Amino acid sequence: MRSDANIAGPMTDPVPGPRTESIGADVSRETPPPMDDTPIGRAAQLAVEALGRAGEGLPRPEQTRVMVVANQKGGVGKTTTTVNLAASLALHGARVLVVDLDPQGNASTALGIDHHADVPSIYDVLVESRPLSEVVQPVPDVEGLFCAPATIDLAGAEIELVSLVARESRLQRAIASYEQPLDYILIDCPPSLGLLTVNALVAGQEVLIPIQCEYYALEGLGQLLRNVDLVRGHLNPTLHVSTILLTMYDGRTRLASQVADEVRSHFGEEVLRTSIPRSVRISEAPSYGQTVLTYDPGSSGALSYLEAAREMALKGVGVKYEATHAHLGAQNDPNMVEGIQ
Numbered sequence: 001m002r003s004d005a006n007i008a009g010p011m012t013d014p015v016p017g018p019r020t021e022s023i024g025a026d027v028s029r030e031t032p033p034p035m036d037d038t039p040i041g042r043a044a045q046l047a048v049e050a051l052g053r054a055g056e057g058l059p060r061p062e063q064t065r066v067m068v069v070a071n072q073k074g075g076v077g078k079t080t081t082t083v084n085l086a087a088s089l090a091l092h093g094a095r096v097l098v099v100d101l102d103p104q105g106n107a108s109t110a111l112g113i114d115h116h117a118d119v120p121s122i123y124d125v126l127v128e129s130r131p132l133s134e135v136v137q138p139v140p141d142v143e144g145l146f147c148a149p150a151t152i153d154l155a156g157a158e159i160e161l162v163s164l165v166a167r168e169s170r171l172q173r174a175i176a177s178y179e180q181p182l183d184y185i186l187i188d189c190p191p192s193l194g195l196l197t198v199n200a201l202v203a204g205q206e207v208l209i210p211i212q213c214e215y216y217a218l219e220g221l222g223q224l225l226r227n228v229d230l231v232r233g234h235l236n237p238t239l240h241v242s243t244i245l246l247t248m249y250d251g252r253t254r255l256a257s258q259v260a261d262e263v264r265s266h267f268g269e270e271v272l273r274t275s276i277p278r279s280v281r282i283s284e285a286p287s288y289g290q291t292v293l294t295y296d297p298g299s300s301g302a303l304s305y306l307e308a309a310r311e312m313a314l315k316g317v318g319v320k321y322e323a324t325h326a327h328l329g330a331q332n333d334p335n336m337v338e339g340i341q
C-alpha cells in the first residue's frame with residue numbers, strides 16, 4: 001500500500017495511469033487525467049469537463065485514504081455513495097479500490113464486476129488469508145478504478161471469523177500488504193455492526209457516513225459512533241469520522257431541509273456542503289452494471305457525486321473548497337422522483 005508522498009513519480013509506480021508531478025496542496029501542478037478510450041469512459045470524462053474543472057485535476061492524498069462507508073441503517077445510500085464517489089475520484093484522475101464488504105454484493109454489481117460463487121472474492125481474503133491482489137478486478141469503462149468483489153460466501157464470514165486468529169484485523173492486514181499504489185480505498189459495509197464492519201473500521205482511517213434526508217435519519221447513529229470510539233480506543237487509534245454526506249436530498253420538501261439542518265448542527269465541519277439529490281438516474285444505473293457517472297454523465301446525480309468527490313479530495317489536503325455550481329441540489333433535476341409531502 002502507498003505510504004509516502006513521492007511515489008506518484010513514474011519510476012516508482014509500475015501501473016500506467018494519470019500522473020501528478022508532485023503531491024501536495026498545490027492543485028495547479030496536477031496533470032489532467034487522459035481521455036478514456038471507451039465510449040462510456042469518454043462520456044464520463046465529458047461529465048468531468050462539464051463541471052469546468054477537468055483541466056484543474058485534483059490533489060492526490062499523500063497517503064492512501066482508506067475510507068469506511070458505514071451506517072447500520074439499511075438503504076441510506078452506502079453502496080450508491082461508495083461506487084459513485086469511487087468512480088468520480090477515478091475520473092478526476094485518482095487510483096481507487098472499492099472493497100465490497102457486503103454479502104449482498106451490490107457494489108460489485110453496480111461496478112459491473114462478476115461475482116458469482118466461484119469468483120475469488122473478499123471472502124477468500126478474510127477467511128482463507130488469500131492476498132488481496134488475487135481478487136482485485138479492474139472496473140470496465142473507468143480507468144484507475146478497481147474492485148474486490150463480494151460473493152454470497154461472505155454471508156457466512158461473520159460466523160466463520162469468530163474462531164479465527166486476529167479476527168478483527170484481517171482486512172487491515174490484507175490492505176497493508178497490498179502493494180499496488182492507490183489514492184483511495186472505499187469500503188462498502190453491510191447494514192450491521194458485526195465483525196465485517198469491525199474489520200472495515202480497523203482497516204480504515206476515516207469513516208464516511210451517508211445520511212438519508214428523511215425522518216429518523218439520526219436514529220441509530222449513536223451506536224455507530226460508539227463503535228467507532230471503541231475501535232479507536234482499542235484497535236485503531238487513527239480512526240475518525242471525517243465525512244458525512246447527505247443523500248437522496250429532495251429540495252422541495254421541508255423535511256429534507258430540516259433533516260439537513262439538524263445533521264449540520266450536530267456534526268458541523270464533517271458534513272460535505274455538496275448533497276446528493278434524489279434522482280431516478282442514480283437508482284437506474286446499477287441495473288445496467290454501471291455507476292451514474294457512465295450511465296448518464298450529464299445528470300444532476302452524476303454531477304453531484306463528481307462535486308462531492310472534488311470537495312472530499314480538497315478537504316483531505318486542506319485546500320479550501322468552493323462550489324463549482326451554486327445549485328447542484330435537487331431543485332432543478334428533471335429526473336427527480338416526485339417529492340415526498
Ligand SMILES: Nc1ncnc2c1ncn2[C@@H]1O[C@H](COP(=O)(O)OP(=O)(O)OP(=O)(O)O)[C@@H](O)[C@H]1O
Pocket residue numbers: 073074075076077078079080081102106189190191247248249276277278279280282283284301
Ligand atoms: N440519490 C438517490 N436517488 C434515488 N435513489 C437512490 C439514491 N441513492 C440511493 N438510491 C436508491 O436507494 C436504494 C438504497 O441505496 P443503497 O443500496 O445505496 O443503500 P445502502 O445503504 O447501501 O443499502 P444496504 O443497507 O441494503 O446496503 C437503492 O435502490 C438505490 O438505487
Ligand SMILES: [Mg+2]
Pocket residue numbers: 078079080102106188189190
Ligand atoms: Mg449497500
